[in-house]
Amino acid sequence: MDAQFLDLLAQKYNTEEKVVTEIINLEAISNLPKGTEHFVSDLHGEFQAFQHVLRNGSGTVKEKIKALFREVWTDHEINDFTALVYYPEEKIQLVKGDLCNKQALNRWYRQTIEQMLKLITYASSKYTRSKLRKALPEQFVYIVEELLYKTDSTNNKDPYYEEIYRQIISLGQADKLIIGLAYTTQRLVVDHLHVVGDIYDRGPAPDKIMDTLINYHSVDIQWGNHDVLWIGAYAGSLVCLANIIRICARYNNLDIIEDVYGINLRPLLNLAEKYYDDNPGFRPKLQTDHNSSEQEILQITKIHQAIAMIQFKLEIPIIKRRPYFNMSERLLLEQIDYDKTEIKIGGKTYPLENTCFATVNPQQPEKLLEEEQQVMEKLLFSVQHSEKLARHMNFFMKKGSLYLKYNGNLLFHGCIPLDEEGNMEEMQIEDKTYSGRKLLDVFEYYLRYAFAHPEETDDLATDMVWYIWTGECSSLFGKREMTTFERYFIQDKETYKERKNPYYHLRENEEICRKILLEFDMNPDHGHIINGHTPVKEIRGENPVKANGKMVVIDGGFSKAYQSTTGIAGYTLLYNSFGMQLVAHQKFNSKEDVLCNGTDVLSVKRLVDKELERKLVRETNVGEKLLQKISNLKNLLEYRYMK
Numbered sequence: 183m184d185a186q187f188l189d190l191l192a193q194k195y196n197t198e199e200k201v202v203t204e205i206i207n208l209e210a211i212s213n214l215p216k217g218t219e220h221f222v223s224d225l226h227g228e229f230q231a232f233q234h235v236l237r238n239g240s241g242t243v244k245e246k247i248k249a250l251f252r253e254v255w256t257d258h259e260i261n262d263f264t265a266l267v268y269y270p271e272e273k274i275q276l277v278k279g280d281l282c283n284k285q286a287l288n289r290w291y292r293q294t295i296e297q298m299l300k301l302i303t304y305a306s307s308k309y310t311r312s313k314l315r316k317a318l319p320e321q322f323v324y325i326v327e328e329l330l331y332k333t334d335s336t337n338n339k340d341p342y343y344e345e346i347y348r349q350i351i352s353l354g355q356a357d358k359l360i361i362g363l364a365y366t367t368q369r370l371v372v373d374h375l376h377v378v379g380d381i382y383d384r385g386p387a388p389d390k391i392m393d394t395l396i397n398y399h400s401v402d403i404q405w406g407n408h409d410v411l412w413i414g415a416y417a418g419s420l421v422c423l424a425n426i427i428r429i430c431a432r433y434n435n436l437d438i439i440e441d442v443y444g445i446n447l448r449p450l451l452n453l454a455e456k457y458y459d460d461n462p463g464f465r466p467k468l469q470t471d472h473n474s475s476e477q478e479i480l481q482i483t484k485i486h487q488a489i490a491m492i493q494f495k496l497e498i499p500i501i502k503r504r505p506y507f508n509m510s511e512r513l514l515l516e517q518i519d520y521d522k523t524e525i526k527i528g529g530k531t532y533p534l535e536n537t538c539f540a541t542v543n544p545q546q547p548e549k550l551l552e553e554e555q556q557v558m559e560k561l562l563f564s565v566q567h568s569e570k571l572a573r574h575m576n577f578f579m580k581k582g583s584l585y586l587k588y589n590g591n592l593l594f595h596g597c598i599p600l601d602e603e604g605n606m607e608e609m610q611i612e613d614k615t616y617s618g619r620k621l622l623d624v625f626e627y628y629l630r631y632a633f634a635h636p637e638e639t640d641d642l643a644t645d646m647v648w649y650i651w652t653g654e655c656s657s658l659f660g661k662r663e664m665t666t667f668e669r670y671f672i673q674d675k676e677t678y679k680e681r682k683n684p685y686y687h688l689r690e691n692e693e694i695c696r697k698i699l700l701e702f703d704m705n706p707d708h709g710h711i712i713n714g715h716t717p718v719k720e721i722r723g724e725n726p727v728k729a730n731g732k733m734v735v736i737d738g739g740f741s742k743a744y745q746s747t748t749g750i751a752g753y754t755l756l757y758n759s760f761g762m763q764l765v766a767h768q769k770f771n772s773k774e775d776v777l778c779n780g781t782d783v784l785s786v787k788r789l790v791d792k793e794l795e796r797k798l799v800r801e802t803n804v805g806e807k808l809l810q811k812i813s814n815l816k817n818l819l820e821y822r823y824m825k
């Protein structure tokens with residue numbers, strides 16, 4: 183071992199005792215059961231439903247409460263206490279409203295604090311004291327530790343403990359303590375969170391999801407196609423920018439752009455008012471929680487058309503300058519007969535309806551009007567100067583990647599592009615050909631490059647971010663084409679079909695999944711592939727666990743827009759030291775429903791895999807690092823202290 187390295191290490195561990203203590207500590211930790219990993223995906227801006235799943239640990243909180251109190255509590259009491267752990271602030275207010283006098287409230291405080299401490303002791307049983315300490319409410323660590331670790335079998339200290347309780351209550355600290363302990367419990371039941379893509383688009387509050395993740399104790403993200411669209415917009419891709427605004431208009435969520443990220447839409451609105459009118463094909467999908475007036479709907483409808491047309495125009499030069507994107511079939515504005523209002527696609531002619539081509543020059547359909555050009559420049563400036571968006575996108579870069587190898591499993595949002603025979607599909611980029619893992623690596627390289635160079639807007643890296651959103655070989659899109667244009671302007675639904683990459687039927691096959699795991703240097707006997715992106719249609723009997731358990735699809739189905747096609751609200755996955763469990767969620771109604779009626783999103787668990795022996799920290803990614811550190815410390819011990 184390098185003497186210089188050991189000398190450096192010796193600066194920190196400068197006595198034999200320090201080295202030995204650390205070795206003992208790390209060895210002990212690596213023999214603890216592995217922490218619980220929680221997997222979610224396709225959150226699509228549904229903050230309320232997401233935070234509920236996060237707060238209940240996909241059912242883990244309730245499971246622990248039941249295990250502790252089932253014998254002594256009724257279902258009603260269990261539900262009440264569970265709601266308190268999920269939403270402590272609100273539940274405490276409800277309890278206060280219910281209890282008629284101070285004495286009763288104090289009794290409730292006393293009991294509740296004790297019950298919370300029991301729950302925490304149980305939920306932290308596989309963690310070190312130091313880890314538990316970090317999860318405790320900061321201002322109460324000392325008191326809570328006193329109460330947690332009481333070892334007095336002689337009862338000599340009973341009055342002492344009683345006094346602690348009494349003081350907490352009489353000094354008016356009970357609310358704060360209970361709230362803090364509830365959050366400690368939430369934190370303890372999940373050690374690490376994986377978000378397998380698609381935080382953005384369709385739903386109302388992706389920004390709140392991002393803020394929650396930024397504050398979460400341990401998380402990684404595998405970008406989804408919608409996330410990449412936002413990254414692309416921030417990185418300088420005008421076509422990605424047009425897309426995010428179009429989708430927000432379509433789902434009546436423009437306030438995310440305007441109010442949340444502070445991007446001025448006024449120039450776009452002016453343009454929209456000038457060239458567009460009402461159009462049934464572009465009215466926003468209304469959401470129940472939005473009370474938009476007729477006037478607002480009309481404005482959004484106009485903006486929706488303006489930005490969609492800009493998007494279609496902007497696609498053309500990219501498709502032309504990157505022939506290997508193989509998208510010439512998507513040069514749709516060039517295939518329109520503007521006199522007859524019809525289009526030729528795949529040799530067939532279709533009439534166009536709900537058209538809004540006022541700004542299109544049939545001779546040069548890709549050409550933006552001067553005004554359109556200016557609007558886009560202003561929008562890009564605003565986007566790249568939004569402090570909040572910068573914070574969220576930087577977090578994406580720090581915690582995100584296209585795929586992740588974690589504790590033996592391979593996580594990615596969409597697919598690994600395959601051909602019909604199950605070979606890795608090849609894509610040419612400039613003069614090189616890539617496939618499988620190398621293709622994903624090169625996509626990620628370009629995406630990071632584009633992000634690091636936001637001033638470049640037409641280079642290959644920036645175009646590539648758009649390709650990842652919509653290209654046929656993209657590992658996030660996984661379809662041959664995106665038929666947005668057809669859905670706006672053509673009646674025949676046949677044209678809406680988006681042919682899926684063969685991956686989506688081949689992934690049912692165990693051999694294929696093994697091959698993919700091998701492509702990523704993973705052990706196919708133990709590993710699983712974890713996917714999001716495609717809603718599992720439970721209604722039609724689709725099974726989220728495929729390929730003899732090698733493949734798990736967890737599209738969370740949080741997106742309200744898609745719940746009628748799935749039949750449930752989707753899946754999440756838990757992986758603890760005993761194995762992997764898939765949790766099916768019912769539709770989430772509201773926080774108020776959980777608080778008042780104790781109704782919880784029912785979770786049905788299905789076992790994906792059971793460990794033959796309980797899995798320990800030493801067998802995990804974190805464990806690998808610990809073992810490396812132990813080995814370094816042992817070398818130091820020999821080199822420095824055992825001569």
Ligand SMILES: O=P(O)(O)OC[C@H]1O[C@](O)(COP(=O)(O)O)[C@@H](O)[C@@H]1O
Pocket residue numbers: 380407408661664665666680715
């Ligand atoms: O339902 P919408 O909002 O029109 O979006 C449909 C588009 O979304 C996509 O399904 C991509 O979004 P997902 O990643 O959520 O599947 C496209 O394939 C499709 O063209």
Ligand SMILES: [Mn+2]
Pocket residue numbers: 380406407408595658715716
């Ligand atoms: Mn997706």
